Amino acid sequence: MTLAKLIEQLDLKVYTGRNELTRPISGGYASDLLSDVLAHGQKDQLWVTLQIHPNIIAVAAFKELAAIVLVNGREPAAETVELARKERVSIIGTPLTAFEFVGRVYGLGIQGT
């Protein structure tokens, strides 16, 4: 599934990366600990988190993640958006909790690994 399809199906908000939406998604990882994602995240995965500060962009870029998904309606900090634009990292958002969001994504056939 592509990012664009997921955004449409789950009615997600796009903060950055409108030009990267054809990217395929190959699973996901949910964690709020940066080093944990650096250890266990994989290329083309969705990263589900509630961290909104600029350091999430380095994590997403260094792991070649497909997109960062901010849950609980959290909005990225201004510096985070700026850096994401520069580094072409997609940030999307949902009002759902991490548990709810992951459940829906799983229901669409996107699994952890």
Place this chain on the structure above:
Amino acid sequence: MTKDTVFRQEFPVKGGDFSRAGEVSWEIKNLLKELGLSTPVVLRAAIASYEAELNIIMYAWEGRLVLSVTPGRVHVVVEDSGPGIEDIELAMTEGYSTATLEMRELGFGAGMGLANIKKNTDAFLITSEVGRGTRLELTFLTNGQRP
């Protein structure tokens, strides 16, 4: 520095300065990419540098990363003046962290940084002196072969 060093650059890092966290690692990533190294090597070096840079910011007073590239190898030496590490084996244990509550709320302090550095390098040396500082030596082979 050996005579076949094709590139060398020093990056200072200030302890406690979270506003610039990651800047050095981004620079290292971009430089290695410009030098034409393969993406897996560039990303491994970026991740290990990031963890090392953050450790200086979180725990030390000041420090630096020194990047040097030779044919076949990327080298990153990380040196800081800081409190040092009393028990390196304990510090290397996944989950062990002395990060403050404030750092943990930002998602730092998983206690996985040193383990991540080790995992992403082809050779990793760590030495530390309590009350003085810590030194890491990270080596990445660029020929695609991992030992």
